[in-house]
Amino acid sequence: xxxxxxxxxxxxxxxxxxxxxxxxxxxxxxxxxxxxxxxxxxxxxxxxxxxxxxxxxxxxxxxxxxxxxxxxxxxxxxxxxxxxxxxxxxxxxxxxxxxxxxxxxxxxxxxxxxxxxxxxxxxxxxxxxxxxxxxxxxxxxxxxxxxxxxxxxxxxxxxxxxxxxxxxxxxxxxxxxxxxxxxxxxxxxxxxxxxxxxxxxxxxxxxxxxxxxxxxxxxxxxxxxxxxxxxxxxxxxxxxxxxxxxxxxxxxxxxxxxxxxxxxxxxxxxxxxxxxxxxxxxxxxxxxxxxxxxxxxxxxxxxxxxxxxxxxxxxxxxxxxxxxxxxxxxxxxxxxxxxxxxxxxxxxxxxxxxxxxxxxxxxxxxxxxxxxxxxxxxxxxxxxxxxxxxxxxxxxxxxxxxxxxxxxxxxxxxxxxxxxxxxxxxxxxxxxxxxxxxxxxxxxxxxxxxxxxxxxxxxxxxxxxxxxxxxxxxxxxxxxxxxxxxxxxxxxxxxxxxxxxxxxxxxxxxxxxxxxxxxxxxxxxxxxxxxxxxxxxxxxxxxxxxxxxxxxxxxxxxxxxxxxxxxxxxxxxxxxxxxxxxxxxxxxxxxxxxxxxxxxxxxxxxxxxxxxxxxxxxxxxxxxxxxxxxxxxxxxxxxxxxxxxxxxxxxxxxxxxxxxxxxxxxxxxxxxxxxxxxxxxxxxxxxxxxxxxxxxxxxxxxxxxxxxxxxxxxxxxxxxxxxxxxxxxxxxxxxxxxxxxxxxxxxxxxxxxxxxxxxxxxxxxxxxxxxxxxxxxxxxxxxxxxxxxxxxxxxxxxxxxxxxxxxxxxxxxxxxxxxxxxxxxxxxxxxxxxxxxxxxxxxxxxxxxxxxxxxxxxxxxxxxxxxxxxxxxxxx
RNA sequence: GGGCGCUUAGCUCAGUUGGUUCAGAGCAUUUGGUUUACACCCAAAGGGUCGGGGGUUCGAAUCCCUCAGCGCCCACCA
Numbered sequence: 001x002x003x004x005x006x007x008x009x010x011x012x013x014x015x016x017x018x019x020x021x022x023x024x025x026x027x028x029x030x031x032x033x034x035x036x037x038x039x040x041x042x043x044x045x046x047x048x049x050x051x052x053x054x055x056x057x058x059x060x061x062x063x064x065x066x067x068x069x070x071x072x073x074x075x076x077x078x079x080x081x082x083x084x085x086x087x088x089x090x091x092x093x094x095x096x097x098x099x100x101x102x103x104x105x106x107x108x109x110x111x112x113x114x115x116x117x118x119x120x121x122x123x124x125x126x127x128x129x130x131x132x133x134x135x136x137x138x139x140x141x142x143x144x145x146x147x148x149x150x151x152x153x154x155x156x157x158x159x160x161x162x163x164x165x166x167x168x169x170x171x172x173x174x175x176x177x178x179x180x181x182x183x184x185x186x187x188x189x190x191x192x193x194x195x196x197x198x199x200x201x202x203x204x205x206x207x208x209x210x211x212x213x214x215x216x217x218x219x220x221x222x223x224x225x226x227x228x229x230x231x232x233x234x235x236x237x238x239x240x241x242x243x244x245x246x247x248x249x250x251x252x253x254x255x256x257x258x259x260x261x262x263x264x265x266x267x268x269x270x271x272x273x274x275x276x277x278x279x280x281x282x283x284x285x286x287x288x289x290x291x292x293x294x295x296x297x298x299x300x301x302x303x304x305x306x307x308x309x310x311x312x313x314x315x316x317x318x319x320x321x322x323x324x325x326x327x328x329x330x331x332x333x334x335x336x337x338x339x340x341x342x343x344x345x346x347x348x349x350x351x352x353x354x355x356x357x358x359x360x361x362x363x364x365x366x367x368x369x370x371x372x373x374x375x376x377x378x379x380x381x382x383x384x385x386x387x388x389x390x391x392x393x394x395x396x397x398x399x400x401x402x403x404x405x406x407x408x409x410x411x412x413x414x415x416x417x418x419x420x421x422x423x424x425x426x427x428x429x430x431x432x433x434x435x436x437x438x439x440x441x442x443x444x445x446x447x448x449x450x451x452x453x454x455x456x457x458x459x460x461x462x463x464x465x466x467x468x469x470x471x472x473x474x475x476x477x478x479x480x481x482x483x484x485x486x487x488x489x490x491x492x493x494x495x496x497x498x499x500x501x502x503x504x505x506x507x508x509x510x511x512x513x514x515x516x517x518x519x520x521x522x523x524x525x526x527x528x529x530x531x532x533x534x535x536x537x538x539x540x541x542x543x544x545x546x547x548x549x550x551x552x553x554x555x556x557x558x559x560x561x562x563x564x565x566x567x568x569x570x571x572x573x574x575x576x577x578x579x580x581x582x583x584x585x586x587x588x589x590x591x592x593x594x595x596x597x598x599x600x601x602x603x604x605x606x607x608x609x610x611x612x613x614x615x616x617x618x619x620x621x622x623x624x625x626x627x628x629x630x631x632x633x634x635x636x637x638x639x640x641x642x643x644x645x646x647x648x649x650x651x652x653x654x655x656x657x658x659x660x661x662x663x664x665x666x667x668x669x670x671x672x673x674x675x676x677x678x679x680x681x682x683x684x685x686x687x688x689x690x691x692x693x694x695x696x697x698x699x700x701x702x703x704x705x706x707x708x709x710x711x712x713x714x715x716x717x718x719x720x721x722x723x724x725x726x727x728x729x730x731x732x733x734x735x736x737x738x739x740x741x742x743x744x745x746x747x748x749x750x751x752x753x754x755x756x757x758x759x760x761x762x763x764x765x766x767x768x769x770x771x772x773x774x775x776x777x778x779x780x781x782x783x784x785x786x787x788x789x790x791x792x793x794x795x796x797x798x799x800x801x802x803x804x805x806x807x808x809x810x811x812x813x814x815x816x817x818x819x820x821x822x823x824x825x826x827x828x829x830x831x832x833x834x835x836x837x838x839x840x841x842x843x844x845x846x847x848x849x850x851x852x853x854x855x856x857x858x859x860x861x862x863x864x865x866x867x868x869x870x871x872x873x874x875x876x
Numbered sequence: 877g878g879g880c881g882c883u884u885a886g887c888u889c890a891g892u893u894g895g896u897u898c899a900g901a902g903c904a905u906u907u908g909g910u911u912u913a914c915a916c917c918c919a920a921a922g923g924g925u926c927g928g929g930g931g932u933u934c935g936a937a938u939c940c941c942u943c944a945g946c947g948c949c950c951a952c953c954a
Contacts, residue, residue: 005914190952197954215954228954262953270954277954339952388880389949396950496948527948564902565888571947573888581903584916595913640890643902655918665912742919746908752919829897842934850895850935857896 003597007590009554012698017130025068025713026135028075030485036072037489038064039468039519040136041502042081045143046090046121049128049546051528051536051562051574052495058559059525060493061134062638065690067490068135069717075486076135077471078126079142082118084409084460085183091117091408092179103180107407107455114408118145128547132555133693135713142471144463145410152475153410153463154428156513161426165361168421171401172278173355174341177299178348182405188341188350197336198321199267201329202227205243205252211236212331214266216338217276218324219316222249222304223292226272228283231257233268247329248320249306256287275354295351313351358403358412358456368511369504370394379507382523382636386496393500400505402459409457416452417441424454465505468492468518475513483514492519495527523636526571536574549579556692557582563642563691585646586695589688592654593699595662596677602668610770611673614660617731617768618680621652623723629687630720645687653684656735660774678703683718730767733797737766740795741776744804748793753777759784759803762867766800794871799863801871816872823868830861 020026028035038060043053060076068074091114092102102110126141142149160166173182198218201210213227227244229236236255243252260283261270274284275293284291294304301308301316308316324330341350372378374391381387403412415433416424418441425440427433430448437446469475474483488510494503503522510518528536536543549558560582565572625648632641661677663669681703689696689712700712741758750756758773758781760766769781784803792805833854836842843851 003913006916213954217954260953265953272954279952279954336954338954385881392879392950500949567889570882570889575888575903577903578888580916584914587914587916591914591917593913598913637890640901643890646902654913658913659918662913739920746920752909825897836934839934845934846895853896861897 003594005591005594007554007586007695009556009586009694010551013131013133013555013694016694016697017133020135020711020713021138023711025711026076026137027139028073028137030481031073033071033073035075035486035490036064036067036070037075037077037486038491038493039077039471039489040079041492041494041498042079042142042144042464042467043125044083044086045080045118045123045125046083046087047080047125049125049131050543051546052525053125053129054132054546054558055525055528055562055572056493056495057129057134058132058562059523059638060491061132061559061693062563062690063491063493063523065135065693065713066633066717068713069686069689069715071716074135075137075140077140077142078129078134078136078138079140079467079471080122080126080144081460081464082143082145082409084404084406084457087114087118088406088408110407131547131550132559135693140471144460144467148473148476149463149466149470150410151428152466152470152473153458154413155475156466156509157413157458157462158426158428159513160360165365166402166426167359167361168356169359169399170354171357171359172281172352173357173401174343175297175351175353175355176343176346176348177295177297177351178346179343180297182353182355183343183350188343190339190341193340194335194337195340196333197266198333199331200247200324201331202244202247202271204239204255205245207242210329211239211244211255211269212267213269213271215271216336217273217317218320219301219308219313220273220276220294221246221271221320222301222306222308223273223275223294224251224253224271225274225284225290225292226253226287227255228258228261228270228272229255229268230259230261230263232259233261233263235268247324247327254287254289256283256289258283258287276352278352281352281354291354293354295353299348299351357401358414358454360400360402360462362397362399362508365508365512366394366397369507372507372511372517378520379517380521382521386499386524389496390499390504394504400459402462403454403456404459405455406457409460410463412454412456412458414454416454417446417450461501461505464502465509466513468506469509469514478514487514488517489519491521491523493523493525496524497527499524521636526567528574529571530574544574544576549576553579553583554586554694556586556695560585560642560691563639565639567637567639585650586692588650588654589692589695589699592649592658592681593703595658596674596681596703599663599674600668601671601674603671605668605670607670607672608770610768610774611661611670613768613771614657615673615676615680616727617734617771618652618657620723620727621731622648622680622683622718623721624728625652626687626718626720627723642691645684645691649684649688653680656775660771685712686715686718689713689715727767733766734768734771736797737772737802738775740797740802741772741778741804744793744795748806750806755779756804756806757782759805761785761801761803763800796864796867796871799860799867801867819868819872823865823872826861826865826868830858830865833858833861 040060041056064074064076091110094117095102095113105113122143129136157166174188176183195216197214197216199212199214200218200221201212203210211227215221224246229239231240239255240257242255244255245252256272260279261268272280272283272289274280274289275291276295283289292304294301295313296302299313300310301313303309305311305316308319311319321330342348343350370391373381373387381390413428414424414426415430415437417437423441425433425436427436430451430453433451434446434448437451438444466475468489469483469487472483472486473480474487477483492503492506506518510516530536530542534542553561558579561578561580562572564578564581565574625644629641629644632638632644657677657680661669661673682700685696685700693713697712741756744750745752754777756776756778758776758778760781760783764783766772766781772778772781791807792803794801794803796802837851837854837858
């Protein structure tokens, strides 16, 4: 036999992927069918495939492949995200290794480098997705910086501005003094660091008395504009309404009252520096304090720093303490553990800094998005537990800071024409801006050279929140055929970590720009962790090489490995052993095919009854499994669906069906049987296809029969047919009997192939006895009520008693033990039932069905006990 | 600090509205097997007071309270 005993994935994966592409099986265009659409969560354009992507995209592929087989017009739109911050940082770093500093480049030059980088590395990840079998419509590939996509973003900005939802405001941002840029909150890593807490005294105006504040950042003293105390703090009641004097600058500042101050912490007196601390900023706004910024962008003090101007903030921290000492204002210092924000990129200590940013008002657009998930259930989150998190965020939503001080991204379409803060217009092009500026300023002399576009770009999410709409160009051409057909999409598969950043905002965008939901189901995967429960990351180096895994185990196996452990919303502890399990499974499938393929067919042989019965049993089993699998899919229990298929193939198909139908060595199989087996196998391959597309397609093509469509990928999902519960019950019984005979052999050290006979009593017929004979190596399975006369072994299944004559000493000790154990168990069980039934409360309160059930249990158990006891007597 | 969630077999997890023998699955482990598809195999076995305590109920893994441990999100103490 030339077929290898082990499945070799490499040999088939590329072949079939190419074949699918060549035949345009993944392509979708609007037609009469119902659409089933998924938009991919666009990975970073310069990213490389990691385990999270594998999980995510395998799931999407499973959903889309099944939908395709179900007859939907399946459309999976792929693409990549420009990922402003991450990409810009990478480019900056790369330039640095080439000896180029970003600060030395013009915006245009920098963007040229960035595009070069993007064109070189961009899309690598999409190629990697193909390796795991993703059936995206690649002709639709989008990039968030494509001109069409850009236009959508700009149009949306203009639209929102015109609706009065976008405004300019001041906000405290994370400033990286080393890179001289703002960072998003996500790029700030908080670390516990031990530092000092300095106690310093401030004079009270018009008094001899002082008050003592505690601070970790003495260098910001020069920016103090108030002292804050808790109004309930009895120690300081006498200070209400007074002023204090900031040492060194000798500035008089008010003593304000706010419950924000923790009486317990430090001295209960807080110095307020609104320009350098987010909390102080809100105090400053609330109490209308002055904002004094004492820092330059590079982290040195500015002119407000007086004689410290030009010195680094950390040097000033030390010297200012010394100066305070000499002034007699220093009281003491304590060790203090505090969290310090560090830049993820440069490791520099972040300075909170107030700057001008663009904001989007969220309250009004959040409303329909909140209702859709919590009230109408138009959009479902899977699992449901995320609804609460979603609500919490949406109800407390704050305005969205959409500007970033970066170059790589969609530049904010705001053009300034004058010196005033309000001298700007919002327009899609500079020409248009000129027109508007002339109108707004009533100055026709303004020319293009007078216009200056805002330097900032938009937050990356400000483009990705449009993704389900913009990939179909639904912003620019709101009535085009594609958007009307594909939108709203069906399922979105993504991680819970971007529920707010992305999912919630897409929902808001959907209702804001199309008045419709963007998708109806959101499947939130877990985060892939290693076995210690740590998040997989490059820094930790605990992330397995995704492509390496495919290389080692095969794409199908890796997909199975991931799916076996992935319950929606639960983090999964990734274990390479799961891939091994997937590989073993692939091999099992492969060998099932090898077995079938190796049989000689003889069309003159009649089909044995056992084979005919086995097919009946399997067919019913299949339909029951199909019902379960479909139900699991409905509930997005993908791993359960896979496990059901796994067991269907491994246990029911291989261990039972094939074992029954396998012709004896050297014999041939009849035509009917082989056709039926292939038919059943093909149905399983269909179920398998979404999970294991490559191996299923490979085997499909080898065993396919003439009247069957070309490719599995476009074949139809099996249609559920009603199954016969009685058949299944009898089949279960068969399995129990076979198992019992096998046990009997084992206990008595009988050889596998030694023929035995089986007699049974208490039941006139045993269904599918031919199957039992074949699998348990019996010459007959017959009814007899006289089996007790002969020597042999006995076992019981349900109420039926079985007897195997054996002309040889059998080990009755085992049997005695077993019967006694069972008797004990049954008697205890019976007792508990009888207790229950004699409990008047139970009889009074429990529903009739439950009571009847208990009665039936009691009588069944009594019967069993009676049988066992008579058995016991006979053995003795 | 605020909010949410979790705790079931050695591991990863199922367990619908409380009610059949409901305590489950896969993997792992142990034992036994195989000249006739697959040792990436076959057949079987062991293994859990459902985190602790209390309550509601005729009846609790399931509902309530409480304690302990773990995790996530948000806001962060000068």
